[in-house]
Amino acid sequence: MSPHTVGTTVVPESAAAHPATVRTRDWLIVAAAAIVALIALYAVFIDNGNLVSATGSYLHEFSHDGRHLFGAPCH
Amino acid sequence: MSVSAQPTPYPLLPLLGRGLAAGGIAGLASGLFSLLLAEPLMDRAIRLEEKRSAAEAAHSHAGHSGHSHAAEAEEIFSRGTQHLGLVVTAVVAGLAIGVFFTLAHALVHRSAARDDGRGWQRAMGLAGAGFLALSLLPALRYPANPPGVGDSGTVAERQGLWLAALVIGVLGMVLAHQVHQRLGRAGHGLPVRQLGAAAAVVATLGALFLLPGNPDPVPVSATLLWDFRVLSLAGHLVLWAVLGAAFAAPALRSAKAAKREGAPESR
Numbered sequence: 001m002s003p004h005t006v007g008t009t010v011v012p013e014s015a016a017a018h019p020a021t022v023r024t025r026d027w028l029i030v031a032a033a034a035i036v037a038l039i040a041l042y043a044v045f046i047d048n049g050n051l052v053s054a055t056g057s058y059l060h061e062f063s064h065d066g067r068h069l070f071g072a073p074c075h
Numbered sequence: 076m077s078v079s080a081q082p083t084p085y086p087l088l089p090l091l092g093r094g095l096a097a098g099g100i101a102g103l104a105s106g107l108f109s110l111l112l113a114e115p116l117m118d119r120a121i122r123l124e125e126k127r128s129a130a131e132a133a134h135s136h137a138g139h140s141g142h143s144h145a146a147e148a149e150e151i152f153s154r155g156t157q158h159l160g161l162v163v164t165a166v167v168a169g170l171a172i173g174v175f176f177t178l179a180h181a182l183v184h185r186s187a188a189r190d191d192g193r194g195w196q197r198a199m200g201l202a203g204a205g206f207l208a209l210s211l212l213p214a215l216r217y218p219a220n221p222p223g224v225g226d227s228g229t230v231a232e233r234q235g236l237w238l239a240a241l242v243i244g245v246l247g248m249v250l251a252h253q254v255h256q257r258l259g260r261a262g263h264g265l266p267v268r269q270l271g272a273a274a275a276v277v278a279t280l281g282a283l284f285l286l287p288g289n290p291d292p293v294p295v296s297a298t299l300l301w302d303f304r305v306l307s308l309a310g311h312l313v314l315w316a317v318l319g320a321a322f323a324a325p326a327l328r329s330a331k332a333a334k335r336e337g338a339p340e341s342r
């Protein structure tokens with residue numbers, strides 16, 4: 001009853017119906033989204049004035065409460 | 076888009092859309108939860124911190140010895156803006172986590188059939204693993220601290236430790252999954268597989284405690300600290316639970332619709 005036993009009957013069909021190029025493109029899109037997501041997480045949880053620092057740590061102060069609550073280190 | 080929905084087990088792009096939507100909803104739910112329950116506590120913590128630093132300043136006539144946390148925060152944004160910032164932060168974090176949730180789902184369940192009726196178990200199982208890896212285990216080593224705790228001189232060091240804890244948490248859950256799968260392939264039953272996975276989780280917790288502890292003093296009351304940490308973990312829990320449920324919901328609906336249409340076997 002594991003997903004794998006079900007999967008073995010489905011995989012050969014799907015490989016034929018779904019061209020490898022489309023699958024590669026989809027994985028690239030997901031990889032790009034993951035990179036954007038990492039930058040976003042850096043901005044809200046880590047940055048202390050490296051990204052936006054006109055007069056100090058704007059991002060740090062804006063996301064200040066979120067950082068404390070999510071357990072991210074805060075000054 | 077040339078994605079044909081029918082034959083593929085979990086086509087990737089619709090999955091990404093679902094992950095983003097579920098992540099956004101989960102972040103909003105968690106942010107509003109924290110706004111209602113945790114913000115009064117944080118406001119109180121900041122008032123106490125201001126009182127503490129004012130008393131310190133009165134004691135030492137040398138004046139300001141370093142920037143106060145609360146005073147510095149007030150210079151740039153009002154508390155009201157920071158309340159909004161909490162919700163925005165939670166939504167951004169939810170969207171980003173939604174992307175990685177999609178990625179993990181696509182990798183872990185790449186050979187699973189789409190409509191085998193186990194979509195809910197898969198999503199909630201993955202959400203539980205995410206909660207353990209990124210919330211509970213790291214929080215047991217480095218619990219969240221309210222405003223008023225945290226020395227700006229050690230922030231880089233603490234960020235390094237926190238990130239290390241997150242990485243160890245994720246690696247630990249990958250290990251637990253691998254142990255679970257391998258024991259299954261070796262012909263062991265569910266009790267052995269689950270005990271093996273649990274041992275991996277305990278080992279991960281042990282590894283986390285090999286990291287050096289948080290170097291900062293904690294000059295706040297135990298009650299405030301406990302309440303804050305419980306609410307922090309609750310906020311994490313809301314995020315992961317809503318993420319898993321919202322991610323699985325469309326699959327549940329389509330499975331129900333397929334049943335109603337009288338399809339004898341939906342794939």
